[in-house]
Amino acid sequence: MARLDLEALHRDMTAWRRDLHAHPEFGFEEKRTAAFVAGKLREFGLDVAEGIGGTGVVGTLTRGSGNRAIALRADMDALRIAEQGTQAWRSQTPGTMHACGHDGHTSMLLGAAKLLAGEGDFDGTVRFIFQPAEEWGRGALAMLDDGLLERFPFEEIFGLHNMPGLPVGHFETRSGPVMSAEDNFEIVLKGLGGHAARPHAGQETLVAACALVVNLQTIVSRRLSPADIGVVSVTELITDGTRNALPGMARILGDCRSFRPEVSAAIEKEMRRIGEGTAQAYNVEAEITYTREFVPLINDAALVDEALAAARTVLADDTVRVAADDAVRVAADDAVRVAAEPMTASEDFARFLDHVPGCFVFMGNGDTAPLHNPAYDFNDEGLLHGARFHAAVVRRRLAVG
Ligand SMILES: [Zn+2]
Ligand SMILES: [Zn+2]
Numbered sequence: 001m002a003r004l005d006l007e008a009l010h011r012d013m014t015a016w017r018r019d020l021h022a023h024p025e026f027g028f029e030e031k032r033t034a035a036f037v038a039g040k041l042r043e044f045g046l047d048v049a050e051g052i053g054g055t056g057v058v059g060t061l062t063r064g065s066g067n068r069a070i071a072l073r074a075d076m077d078a079l080r081i082a083e084q085g086t087q088a089w090r091s092q093t094p095g096t097m098h099a100c101g102h103d104g105h106t107s108m109l110l111g112a113a114k115l116l117a118g119e120g121d122f123d124g125t126v127r128f129i130f131q132p133a134e135e136w137g138r139g140a141l142a143m144l145d146d147g148l149l150e151r152f153p154f155e156e157i158f159g160l161h162n163m164p165g166l167p168v169g170h171f172e173t174r175s176g177p178v179m180s181a182e183d184n185f186e187i188v189l190k191g192l193g194g195h196a197a198r199p200h201a202g203q204e205t206l207v208a209a210c211a212l213v214v215n216l217q218t219i220v221s222r223r224l225s226p227a228d229i230g231v232v233s234v235t236e237l238i239t240d241g242t243r244n245a246l247p248g249m250a251r252i253l254g255d256c257r258s259f260r261p262e263v264s265a266a267i268e269k270e271m272r273r274i275g276e277g278t279a280q281a282y283n284v285e286a287e288i289t290y291t292r293e294f295v296p297l298i299n300d301a302a303l304v305d306e307a308l309a310a311a312r313t314v315l316a317d318d319t320v321r322v323a324a325d326d327a328v329r330v331a332a333d334d335a336v337r338v339a340a341e342p343m344t345a346s347e348d349f350a351r352f353l354d355h356v357p358g359c360f361v362f363m364g365n366g367d368t369a370p371l372h373n374p375a376y377d378f379n380d381e382g383l384l385h386g387a388r389f390h391a392a393v394v395r396r397r398l399a400v401g
Contacts, residue, residue, distance in 0.1 A: 004118045006384060013111040013383040016040070018089035020103035021378070024078030024096045027133030028142075030055040033076045033106065037130045040110050044117040046128065049152070053142030057130040058152050059113055064123030070397050071127040071154040071356075072390050073349060074109035075102045075134035084374040100371050101162040104378030104386070106130060108160075111387030116394055124398035127154045131348070137182070137294045140351035149355055156303060157358035158393050159349045160386060164371060166364035167335070168382045171311035171389065173361040174339040175301035177259040180229070182294040182346040183267065186253050187212065187275050191284035193240065193248030204246035206239055208282030212252060213237060215278050219270045230267060231257040231344055257344040259296045294346035300357035304338075307359040310392035311336045314385060335364075363389070 016036075025033050034055045041048045041059035049058045055076070083090050083097035091097040098104075113128050129148070133139030166172060189212070191203030213234045224230045234254040241247030258264045268290045279286035315335050339362070349360050363386055369375040 002118070004115055009111055009114060009387065010384045012114070013107045013387060014380045016110060017103050017107040017378060017380055017383060020106055021098050022089045022092050024091050024093055024098045024103070025076075026080060026096055027077040027136050027139060028054045030076045030132050034130065034132075037076065037106060037110065041113055041128065044114050046113060046117060052148060052151075053132065053139060053144070053146040055132040056139065056143045056146070058148070059128035059130075060125060060152060061113065061117055061128070062125045063120045064400065066124035066398060068398055069125035069127060069154040070394065071129050071157040071352070072109055072112060072393070073129040073131060073157055073159040073352065074105040075131050075139070075348070076106050077102055077133050077135050077139065079135055079372060081372065081374055085377055087377060097374070098378065099373060099376045100135065101365065101376070101378040102134065104162055104380075104383065105160065108383055108386030109390060111383060112390030112394075115387055115391045119391075121400065122394050122398040123400045125154075126394050126398070127152050129157075134348040137346065137348045140348045144351060144355065154356065156300075156356055156397065157352045158303070158307060158360075158390070159358070160361045160363050160389065161347065162365040162378060162382065163362040164365045164368045164376070166362060168364045168366040168379055169315060169385050170335045170337070170364035171308070171361050172337045172339045173299060173304055173307060173359060174342065175299050175304040177296055177342045178299050178339075178360055179297035179342065179347045179350065180231075180257040180259050180294075180344045181261075181264050181292065181296045183256040183258070183264055183290060183292050184254070185256065185271060185291070186251060186289045187271075188287040189250040189252070189279055189284045190287065191248050193246050196244045196246055199246060202246060202248070203283050204241075204248065205250035205284050206241060206247050208279060208284050209237055209239070209250035209252055211282065212275060212278045215274045216254075216271065219267055219274065223270045224263060224266060228263050229257075229259050229342070229344070230263050232267060232271075257346070259342060261296075264292065294348065295350045295354065297347050297350035297360055298353055299359045300353075303357055303359040306396055307361050307393060308336050308338070310396050311361065311389055313392050314388045361389075
């Protein structure tokens with residue numbers, strides 16, 4: 001088959017990315033985005049299914065006679081953050097923006113679909129999965145609950161996320177734990193509010209809450225093994241007190257991260273013990289709610305090797321196309337690395353890995369604002385690398401012959 005003009009593909013992806021950026025949609029509200037994705041996939045000749053798990057889209061492309069199937073996944077949702085950027089393609093929806101680069105992820109997977117549909121070069125079936133609602137960790141489950149694996153079976157899955165601070169054209173990942181579980185908690189202390197001058201007459205909750213915030217810090221420092229990674233962060237403390245009235249209610253909210261279910265369970269158990277014990281010591285009541293929002297993301301070791309090898313072929317082809325502008329030549333071996341440490345951020349991609357092995361990689365976004373920052377913008381220079389990485393994974397895993 002004829003080779004696609006990569007410069008033209010890069011221009012197409014840039015236009016798609018900026019269009020998506022200007023029209024961000026929050027999780028499960030990605031109607032315009034999903035229609036955009038489905039329209040492009042049909043244009044490239046894929047079989048398309050819409051409305052999977054709400055607004056999810058699945059494109060299927062088959063070549064040759066192989067019976068293996070692999071999946072590539074992108075996320076489509078934006079965040080409720082007011083954009084500060086002034087670029088021509090800035091968000092046209094006040095209070096909502098693509099601050100995590102999912103506009104870029106979607107465009108790169110569309111680019112890979114166009115590339116693979118046009119060039120072939122593989123034997124088997126590729127599922128292009130565009131999931132809703134990654135940011136609040138519900139979209140992958142919604143698609144799985146809607147029969148994703150039964151209706152569009154695949155044996156392994158690959159995904160990527162852009163990473164500000166990592167140079168454009170660089171790829172990084174590791175085997176085993178890559179991103180953490182996220183648990184959320186709320187502890188409500190209940191007592192009896194009253195006059196600020198007469199604390200002994202009531203059961204005020206603020207001193208108890210302050211003690212509890214400090215006590216919770218002993219979970220990681222004194223209850224977890226030093227060999228385990230865990231984070232317990234109190235992020236909010238709210239009371240119903242006022243300047244001259246002691247609060248009868250105090251709410252403590254926060255967020256915990258871990259990489260093993262046993263650690264998550266231990267954090268919850270200790271939190272309940274310390275929460276109830278501290279409340280009792282201060283003569284108030286504690287109501288504790290602990291929820292699990294994201295599971296840890298665990299990469300398959302063999303597929304990490306495959307993904308890194310695919311990333312190296314992308315760079316070996318043309319030694320980082322975009323870097324030529326800067327007169328910087330980056331050798332593929334320097335640009336594709338095994339990350340030393342897992343990250344304590346979380347990713348909904350992990351839900352797919354509960355069912356099939358796979359690999360999630362990070363791709364350089366260059367020197368941009370951080371993820372979830374109001375000044376963030378996906379770096380279009382990386383679009384071609386991402387699309388070609390996806391295509392290279394398919395050509396390795398569904399190799400002809
Ligand atoms: Zn995000
Ligand atoms: Zn993201």
